[in-house]
Amino acid sequence: MMSTTSLSVSAVPYADALTRLRTAAAQASPAEALSREELLAAYHPDHNEDARVALRVGGNRGMLCHPTLACLLEGNALVGDVDLVALDPVVTDVLVIGGGGAGAAATLAARRGGADVVLAAKLRVGDSNTVMAEGGIQAAIGEEDSLQRHFDDTLKGGHGAGEPELIARLVRDAPEVIRWLIGLGVSFDLAEGPLAGGRLLRKRGGGTTAARILSHRDFTGLEMMRVLREAVELDRGVTVLNRAPAIELLSDERGRCVGAVLYDLELRRLRLVCAGAVVLATGGAGRLHLSGFATSNHYGATADGLALAYRMGAQLRDIDSFQYHPTGIAWPGHLAGGLISEAVRSFGATLVNGQGARFIDELSPRDVVTSAILRECAEGRGVVRDGLIGVFLDTPTLLANRPALLREQLVSLGHLAHRAGIDPTREPMLIYPTLHYQNGGVVIDTDGASTVPGLYCAGEVTGGVHGRNRLMGNALLDIIVFGRRAGAAAARHAAAAEPGRFGLGHVQSWQRELTCAGLIEGPRSPILYPAYGHFDLRRHMAASQD
């Protein structure tokens, strides 16, 4: 699925563009004609007219939101009380929903806090955006760096919209998070020196004023997720439920979150989990393909947690703000949306348009770079190949200067290029922005608590940490910092919670609101899988009765 900017816009044919690239002299970073705000306002997808509507129901009624997402947030529930009859609940202390980095970190922290944990994953533990992350994780450990600088970069990168307390928490916890990860067995590359006493390799990303991104090659997410997943799966106090998406939360008579209704895909039956506290770590929304963009996201990124939390009354923020990563692969079409790490630009690769010219500082914040690319394509300076539009990422020049990079630091780039049938040392890659990250989400405090008692959230599903634009390396940090805090807080909450009745009272309230707004006949949410997953819950359940 691809945002093929239609060919009513002109673009430079691939072969011509390639010639121009190869004959162009080395160029300095261009001066930027438009201010950052002007560039974003003119070209960033968030600012398109049809990218925003006001929510019509719920606690954030009136808030601006992408229409596709609004559909989910305004959606009706998938189940009613009648479906809960005769279901025997599994009872636990903490229920974690979501099997990515935030969910795993929350699980381990909750265990550390003495809680029994049920971890429910829609696919499997580890299937997530986390495992796909390439660039790295930020932590202000360099001598020339400081927590203050990390804080400032993050706040500024988010256009000043981030919540200062959350950002402070993020940057303060970072060094300890790295130590915690190392203690679990997560490896980080060294710049120089031996394992004991050496210095970590640190990269700069767009919008960072110091090199503070730590990494393991260019598959930091894989390294982190496989260790976290193993730690979770080996913990006997954790019950892992794979293929068990949450389709509704449970509430008690006081409106606290006390568990969830899961759908067991294997047995085709509903299951109830009653818990003292719930941690939602359901990730992002890329597979909604907002505005028809391709995405870098995992198959399960369908904003499930956002819909569930909102229905229960949790406050949201910045839900009209999405990050489009500048360098998604554009050609060949069957790989569209796949990510090329920002690390490639960190090492010095440049972006070149169809006329052979650079057009933006490659290490500007992502939304700026994205907008610049969209501008080039909109104004006829894009490159077109087999009907697919984009600009060049000049890997040949980079790799000519630093050939060892492909073997050592840019392994994933090599794999992707190979799958695309491209030799990155000789041919540039055609790239186009790809829907990458949900900047906003559920409002949380520094312990991951949402505005609904008993409901904690962590990771991409939350808002306020990254403001309106996330910096590279802050997402992996976010999931561990707030995953751990949410897990610990959930464990404390569960230990103190008195058991009450569980039910779907919040669903009934919601349905009354929908009826009043004339939306009761609308679509239902969460959708669990993208449209091309061809999934219908009732049909799936019914098949078991033949």
Added chain:
Amino acid sequence: MTPLKTVLLDPALKLGADFPAWRRVGGGEGLAAALAAPQAIISTLEAAQLRGMGGAGFPTWRKWSAVVAAASDDKVVVCNGNEDEPGTFKDRYLLRFTPHQVIEGALIAAIAVKASEVIFYVNPHQAEGLEVMRRAVMEWTATDLLAAVEAAVGRPIKLRVAPSAGRYVGGEETAIVSWLDGDFPFPQRKPPYPFENGVGGRPTLINNVETLANVPHILKNGANWYRALGLGIAAGTKLFSLSGDVLRPGLYELPMGTSLQDLVFGHGGGMLERRGFKAVFTGGPSNTLLTVRDLDVALDFDSVRARRSHLGTGAMIVISEGTSIVRKVAEYVAFFANGSCGQCPSCKCGTFQMARLLERIATGRGSGADRQALEHLCSILPGSGRCGLIDGAVTVVKSSIETFPEEYPSQLRDVS
């Protein structure tokens, strides 16, 4: 009802390792006949129509001829006593209670192919049988019989008992060679076959215990005598390992060509608890099923083949009404999955995936898509391994779907 036969299972021959006692009841007369006319050994077996009893039913004389034709004067005879498949328990009896007729048959083979070594490959799980074979082989050393054999072959003959690896795959011929050469019993790609390149690179004849046990009787009494033992088109007798839901499970020696009806309801005493007959895993768990429609089938290689099944080792595992065929097949496929040697991921992963689908279907959680996926596996897996394990697993699964489709989810149902 076709009466029992007592050639191999003659009570008079049930003497264990006692060599003199065996000689007194006529033991060694087959060997004497072979020594008298060594050039006629193979043609006698051809006339007798002796078939391999280890599962394949391959004409024995042709296998011996192939080894004879191999260009080398250093050959090996291996008696395959690995017997490690559920439902087969004939070879262990012969080795433990009548070792000498087996050894005699192997030595006749040594004469025919001019072997310098005879190896008795015995499953160590059969601890008593292994011990008896060791003693029995010892009894042959320095006897006049063995000296006569060595004279006929023109060289000294080494006899030894080699415990097998005690694994299911260890019964496959190239796996036997791997093991005897000092490695894990890994099946190998064929060609080359053991008759060209076997133990230590030497041409090797590998025959099943029951096959070899028949040889001395054929040489002693003649090919016509042997053929006449069988019914209809079949020759000789067969040891049937009857098990499952019958009143009298056990080992039965009957004429080749005895009907399934006679075996199950005559000698076997009929079904346990008077339940209905549902099916029989013919030849064991890696072959096809015969059902109520096939009770009249003559149990010989060619007649069973005509019913699209396989006599195999003569194992007959009887299943009664009320038993889930899918559950039984799931158990067998799990057995194969665990017995897979590991060389071929298609076999290891394929059997595990089939077992998982079967398990899901057996517990009522299977869908039409699962059945479809199972059938698809059955079409892509055969021939993808180095041995026939994966093929056997597929055969029994396919057969169960064909003979009992009602136990599988309907294909017309649902999206998964």
Added chain:
Amino acid sequence: MSDRIRLSVDGRMLEVATPVSILQAASADGTPLTANVGCLGQGVCGACRCMVRKQDEADVTTVLACETLAEDGMQVSFIDYFIPDRPHVYDVAEITDVWRLSNAVSGIFPEAAQCRHCGGCDRACPKELDVQRGVALAVAGDLAGAAGIFDQCVMCNLCTLACPERIWPNHLGLMVRRALTALTLRPSDLIHRLNELERGGDVLDLSGTASTGTAAVVSDGR
């Protein structure tokens, strides 16, 4: 550029335009996709394991469907995500003595010493890692060598499924990697910062105006 090809997946006949991955082809007929799917092409999550038989070939190989191009006449069977038996349980925090790490490894993975060298793990690995050699190195005590072999392992568990000795090779590799890192990685810059923070060096100005005049957020790409 687009040709049409036909292939069968789990018994369903599909006709699709190339180029397309096996995974993309698999749901082209509207079949619900609720398992064996994940990163959709990056090849990093290991979810989409399948067996593939190419037209006119006897061999059946195990691959990841999202990173394998669909070809005409291919026959594909997906492998459910399940494990055939119990995992090797350990807590990396309880391994504290690097001198005895090798002993810990063999204590937690005793089967590794019984490797029968069938090579099934190597053949099963969709990333073509030297799995069998990785196990052998671990058994021999060359832990760094073993760790290196499993560097790009995506933990798809095909080798674990394929191993007849229940070694769980990829988990052995991961354990070695984890233990080595947890016991030996002690970056001086990280430690220095942690010590500073312990002494109270984490006072932050949350106003957003504390940026010390470094206007150059944007700089030349190096």
